[in-house]
Amino acid sequence: METKEILPKMPKSWNPASKPHKFCPGCGHGLVLKALGQVIDELNIQDRVVFGCDIGCSLLSWDFFNVDTVQTHHGRTTPVMVGIKRANPDLITIAYMGDGGGYAIGSQHLVNAANRNDIITAILVNNTVYAMTGGQMAPTTMPGQKTETTPYGRDIKEAGYPMLGPEMVAAIAHEGAYVARGSIAKFRQLKTFIKKAIENQMAGRGFSFIEALSTCPTNWRTNAEKTWDFVENIMPKYFPIGEYKVPGGKEE
Amino acid sequence: MGQVVKIALAGEGGQGVQSVAQILTEAAALEGKEILYIPNFGVEQRGGVSIAFVQIGDEKIGAPKFKTGDIVIALSDRAVRRVKMHIGPETIFVYDASIEGVEEDLPANAKQVLAIPALETANKELDPRVFNVLIMGAVIGATRVVTIEKAKEAIEKKLGYKFEKDPELRELNFKAIEKGIELVERMGVA
Amino acid sequence: MGSKPIEGERKVFMTGNEAVAWAALAAGADIMYGYPITPQNEIMQYWTRLGPKYDKKFLQTEDELSAGFTTIGGVLTGKRAFTATAGPGNVLMQEPMSMAEAMRIPTVVVIQQRGGPSTGTVIYSQQEVTLTCFGGNGEGLRVVYSTSSHQDLFDYTIKAFNTAWKYRFPTFVLSDGYQAKMRESVVIYDPEARGIQMVPTEPYVGKAGTPGKDRPAAHLRNTYNIEEELLEVLSKDIEEYERVAPEIIEYDAYNTENTDLLVIAHGVVFRSAAMAVKELASQGNKIGYFRPITLRPFPKEQLRQATQQAKQLLVVESAYGQLLKIVKDNLYGLNIPIKTLLRPGVGITPEEIAEKAKALLAGKEA
Ligand SMILES: Cc1ncc(C[n+]2csc(CCOP(=O)(O)OP(=O)(O)O)c2C)c(N)n1
Ligand code: SF4
Ligand SMILES: [Mg+2]
Numbered sequence: 001m002e003t004k005e006i007l008p009k010m011p012k013s014w015n016p017a018s019k020p021h022k023f024c025p026g027c028g029h030g031l032v033l034k035a036l037g038q039v040i041d042e043l044n045i046q047d048r049v050v051f052g053c054d055i056g057c058s059l060l061s062w063d064f065f066n067v068d069t070v071q072t073h074h075g076r077t078t079p080v081m082v083g084i085k086r087a088n089p090d091l092i093t094i095a096y097m098g099d100g101g102g103y104a105i106g107s108q109h110l111v112n113a114a115n116r117n118d119i120i121t122a123i124l125v126n127n128t129v130y131a132m133t134g135g136q137m138a139p140t141t142m143p144g145q146k147t148e149t150t151p152y153g154r155d156i157k158e159a160g161y162p163m164l165g166p167e168m169v170a171a172i173a174h175e176g177a178y179v180a181r182g183s184i185a186k187f188r189q190l191k192t193f194i195k196k197a198i199e200n201q202m203a204g205r206g207f208s209f210i211e212a213l214s215t216c217p218t219n220w221r222t223n224a225e226k227t228w229d230f231v232e233n234i235m236p237k238y239f240p241i242g243e244y245k246v247p248g249g250k251e252e
Numbered sequence: 253m254g255q256v257v258k259i260a261l262a263g264e265g266g267q268g269v270q271s272v273a274q275i276l277t278e279a280a281a282l283e284g285k286e287i288l289y290i291p292n293f294g295v296e297q298r299g300g301v302s303i304a305f306v307q308i309g310d311e312k313i314g315a316p317k318f319k320t321g322d323i324v325i326a327l328s329d330r331a332v333r334r335v336k337m338h339i340g341p342e343t344i345f346v347y348d349a350s351i352e353g354v355e356e357d358l359p360a361n362a363k364q365v366l367a368i369p370a371l372e373t374a375n376k377e378l379d380p381r382v383f384n385v386l387i388m389g390a391v392i393g394a395t396r397v398v399t400i401e402k403a404k405e406a407i408e409k410k411l412g413y414k415f416e417k418d419p420e421l422r423e424l425n426f427k428a429i430e431k432g433i434e435l436v437e438r439m440g441v442a
Numbered sequence: 443m444g445s446k447p448i449e450g451e452r453k454v455f456m457t458g459n460e461a462v463a464w465a466a467l468a469a470g471a472d473i474m475y476g477y478p479i480t481p482q483n484e485i486m487q488y489w490t491r492l493g494p495k496y497d498k499k500f501l502q503t504e505d506e507l508s509a510g511f512t513t514i515g516g517v518l519t520g521k522r523a524f525t526a527t528a529g530p531g532n533v534l535m536q537e538p539m540s541m542a543e544a545m546r547i548p549t550v551v552v553i554q555q556r557g558g559p560s561t562g563t564v565i566y567s568q569q570e571v572t573l574t575c576f577g578g579n580g581e582g583l584r585v586v587y588s589t590s591s592h593q594d595l596f597d598y599t600i601k602a603f604n605t606a607w608k609y610r611f612p613t614f615v616l617s618d619g620y621q622a623k624m625r626e627s628v629v630i631y632d633p634e635a636r637g638i639q640m641v642p643t644e645p646y647v648g649k650a651g652t653p654g655k656d657r658p659a660a661h662l663r664n665t666y667n668i669e670e671e672l673l674e675v676l677s678k679d680i681e682e683y684e685r686v687a688p689e690i691i692e693y694d695a696y697n698t699e700n701t702d703l704l705v706i707a708h709g710v711v712f713r714s715a716a717m718a719v720k721e722l723a724s725q726g727n728k729i730g731y732f733r734p735i736t737l738r739p740f741p742k743e744q745l746r747q748a749t750q751q752a753k754q755l756l757v758v759e760s761a762y763g764q765l766l767k768i769v770k771d772n773l774y775g776l777n778i779p780i781k782t783l784l785r786p787g788v789g790i791t792p793e794e795i796a797e798k799a800k801a802l803l804a805g806k807e808a
Contacts, residue, residue: 015654015661047652050518055665063661066654068647070518071663072511073541079508083515084647086501087473087523091648112504277625281455290624293481294564312591314717316620316710317789 011037013046015066022060026227028214029057031184032125033064035191036094039198040067048092050084052077054106056098057131057216075106078113081120092201095122100130103139103163110209114169117176117206121197124165124209126239127216135219139163142238147219162238169209170244176206179245183213185232186241193243205247213239256309257397258318261387262335263327265302268384271410273304276388279398279406280308288313301334308397323394324362325387327370329354344394346436366394368435374428381421382428389432403429447496451631458621461592462526462552463488464630465599470640471550472521473499475512479531480564481619482554486526506531510538510549517547518662520645522603526552528619529562532570532577539612540578544664546679547646548606548613552599555618557787566619567787568709571764574614575738581676583683585613585690586738588708592628594735595621600633607641609686616737618760620710620789687739695748697723697730703802704752705731706745706769707759711790715758718795727803737765742772754779756802758795762786781807 010016014037023029040046049067053059055074062071072080081093102110102124113120129147130136136149140162144153154162170179178200182190190212197208213235217227243251259276261269270291277287285308292303305321307313320340326332326347332354339345339359347354349367358365368390374383385407392403407425408415415422447467456464462485466474474493476486490500503509509525516523527535532553542549555570557563576582585605587598598615606613633640646660653659666672694712696719698704707715712733719731732748734741749755755778759765762784770780783790783798801807 013654015659046654048648050647059663059665062663062665063659066659068649068653068660069662070647070660071665073537073664076507076511076538076541079503079511080515080518082501082508083475083512083523084519085515086475086499086512087516087521088519088645088648091519108504109508112508277455281627286627287455288624288626290620292565293619293623313626313713314792315714315789316624317791319791319793 011041013037013040013065013067015063018063021064023057024218026215026217026224027057028127028184028212028216028231029061029125031187032123032190032212032214033061035187035194036123037065038191039195040065042195043198043202045092045198045202048090050081050091050093052081052093052095054095054097054101055132056101058096058098058101058125059132061096075101075104075109077101078106078109078120078122082113082118085118085120089119092198093120094198095120097122097124098131099124099126099128099138099140099163099165103165110169111172114173114177114207114209117174119201119204119206121201121208122210123194123197124211125214126165126211126235127214128235129216129219131216131219135216140165140239142235164239165211166209166244173207173209173245176200176247177245178206178208178247180209180243181211181213181239181241183231183236183241184215185213185228189241200247211239213241256307256313257323257395258321259306259308259391259395259397260303260321260324260335260338261306261391262301262303262325262331264331265299267302267327269302269304269327272384272388272391273306275385275403275406275410276391276398277306277308278410279402282402282405283398286310286312288316290316301328301331303334323391325391326351327387333357346390346394366436366439368439370432370435373431373435378428378431379424382424385425385428386432386435389429390436392429393433393436400429400433445496446632447492448630448632450635451629453627453629455625455627456592457484457623457625458592458595458617459484459554459623460488461595461628461630462599462615463492465596466524467492467496467498468630468633469600469603470522471498471524471603473501473516473523475501475503475509475516475523475525477503477506477509477527477531479506479528481556481622482526482528482531482552484622485552506534507537510535510551511541513549513551514538514542514547517549518646519648520643522550522607522643524550524552524603526554528554529556529558529570530560532573536573536577539584540580541664542612543578543580543583545662546610548610550602550606550613550615552615553617554622555616563787564619566760566789568618568711568760569764569786570616571737571761572767574616575768581680582738583611583679584738585609585611586616586736587614587692588616588735588737589621590709590712590733592621592626596628596630600638604641605690607643609690611683616709618710683739690736691739691741691744692735693741693744694733694735695731695744696720697728698732698748699751700728701730701752702728703754703756703799704748705729705756705758705795705799706733706765707731707757708734708737708765711758711760714790714792715795717792718799721792722796722799722803729799729803737768740768740772745769745772746776749773749776749778752778754781754802756781756783756799758783758790760785760788760790
């Protein structure tokens with residue numbers, strides 16, 4: 001068979017008018033959203049999805065898809081999606097946020113939505129920094145990692161440990177929930193996790209949560225090679241990739 | 253201002269001041285009066301002095317709370333102290349004669365101060381359960397704010413479900429109303 | 443299930459919180475989101491008791507941020523969604539309501555004011571006027587109805603849903619702990635039986651068809667790239683707010699012609715003011731009152747007109763000058779003495795107002 005597709009095809013659910021997208025070159029956000037776009041296409045749910053984006057670099061996706069989209073406040077995407085789902089359970093709600101939005105300012109919403117087993121999907125991009133505000137420490141900044149507010153490296157005695165999101169969510173989530181951590185460095189697997197998460201919502205089983213390890217070359221101040229090395233080899237040492245909770249208990 | 257009767261009832265939780273207020277306002281409603289009733293509420297769920305502010309009149313009532321009542325009733329020592337601020341030269345102050353150690357705290361500026369043996373009467377002549385209804389009788393005796401007929405009707409409405417199981421209780425309640433009125437009248441309310 | 447919560451109308455004796463729950467039901471509200479706080483709790487409690495009989499939903503959220511943002515979510519699906527809060531909860535509520543203001547999302551919020559600042563008291567105040575009218579990092583493009591009785595609470599809760607959906611500005615029913623907890627009579631009714639049409643709602647997201655194919659996708663945002671882009675949006679919203687304001691504005695006035703003293707009060711304090719004024723007027727004094735019912739938009743022209751014929755004003759409120767600030771702002775340029783009776787966090791009786799008014803009328807107080 002001939003492969004005619006040399007240029008990667010744009011997912012059908014993307015909004016061509018907003019492309020090329022607004023993320024920096026080498027940014028992981030675009031890959032996470034590509035995976036999500038393909039999943040929306042494969043599940044044929046473009047007419048049922050409501051995509052909510054947080055403040056953070058995720059806000060740059062406010063017109064990324066040709067799906068109904070609400071850009072909310074920093075940390076508040078989860079409750080907006082919960083509110084939508086509660087009022088109209090036919091919709092498929094996807095909350096898209098950064099690590100600051102999900103694990104710091106909006107952590108109460110994440111914890112409580114997970115505990116209530118709200119039938120929504122949350123996708124959280126872990127890039128170890130507050131990217132949009134210029135690279136300050138995030139809840140996920142690694143021990144020793146330099147950021148604008150930890151110029152000598154994150155000292156865990158002072159600044160505490162990085163937040164282990166999926167581990168926490170899995171620990172409090174209930175039967176029917178789906179929790180996983182993927183990485184843009186393992187695109188196919190990440191896409192599978194996202195697909196399973198949305199299918200879990202569609203089946204009405206429970207809360208689903210994906211953390212995606214991602215890159216921020218702009219704030220990391222890394223070249224292409226170093227950027228990739230960090231996300232592929234260094235981050236997973238602290239943030240292990242895999243499924244943390246699967247309905248029925250068959251984590252991969 | 254206007255023809256409004258202002259009543260403040262204060263007691264310990266469990267003495268039933270809020271249920272007295274509820275029955276009294278029910279009776280007033282049956283008379284077609286305008287009523288405004290607000291319980292005090294604070295941060296604590298239990299333990300404070302419970303006060304019911306009740307106003308009954310012919311026209312819409314103004315402010316929900318008032319400074320000085322026409323009749324202020326206190327059923328415990330703490331209640332006596334708590335309601336002092338609501339007593340003025342036009343106030344009839346009624347307290348239970350069995351409350352001890354409040355001599356110093358009794359209002360000096362009230363129109364009348366009446367110690368009525370409500371608790372004793374309820375316990376000895378009637379039944380401890382109807383103590384609060386006896387208090388309601390005292391309010392009616394002092395204010396004539398509702399008729400005894402409507403008061404009985406309201407009791408029937410609020411407590412009728414209890415009377416079905418215990419018909420004797422109905423008579424006890426009705427007697428308590430009459431007794432309460434009598435206790436106050438005997439003291440000679442101006 | 444599904445039958446009307448109120449057929450025709452009936453006179454009842456209930457608390458203000460209960461009246462709000464009944465009004466929301468009567469208005470056809472679909473879902474309430476809320477977080478417990480005194481003195482608002484019973485709204486949720488009545489709603490959760492009454493709701494299931496009529497297929498109504500409720501979500502108890504993790505805080506008021508969530509209560510506000512989930513309410514926004516509910517509204518975005520085209521449902522009549524609402525929430526209720528007070529005091530510190532109202533502070534948190536300002537963040538979601540500023541989003542609603544920015545995006546013209548027709549939220550309805552009932553506020554039962556309690557004492558402040560901070561945890562203050564759980565009882566009563568009129569200290570949330572500034573917060574409710576101008577809270578959030580915006581221009582206060584909201585509608586705020588200040589109620590003074592259970593009838594108001596019932597009427598304006600219904601009206602709030604219509605105002606919100608007609609004009610698409612966040613709408614507040616501003617009440618207080620006294621009104622929340624007291625019992626008085628109120629006529630509750632089916633709006634239709636009174637000829638009140640509920641303004642139809644529509645979804646912002648999840649409309650029929652595939653976005654990008656059958657219809658454009660909804661791309662709702664509150665962030666703009668450049669100053670001018672924001673200014674353009676805001677200018678349009680401000681222009682619209684000012685244009686519809688005359689339709690929304692409500693007030694009540696009495697004896698405003700050639701008065702020696704015009705008393706200005708809102709909310710539950712207005713009841714005392716009205717009693718005091720009527721009593722003094724019946725004794726032959728030239729005294730009147732003005733009550734703004736909408737604190738936002740404010741009945742500016744009406745107040746200026748009433749004021750022009752008065753010798754002096756008396757502003758009365760259970761706050762230290764929040765209504766006063768609005769009044770002064772709206773009377774800018776008029777040369778009239780403004781006297782005050784400001785009692786933050788406590789009730790004000792007709793007697794207190796009458797006493798102050800008498801002293802002013804007698805020229806005994808400067
Ligand atoms: C209430 C509030 N506080 C602070 C901010 C400023 N702010 C904007 S984005 C952001 C951090 C974003 O970091 P993250 O959530 O990790 O997303 P990223 O940009 O890294 O994708 C902050 C603190 C805000 N918008 N709102
Ligand atoms: S700043 Fe970082 S996270 Fe934001 S778009 Fe650029 S690379 Fe991506
Ligand atoms: Mg981040």
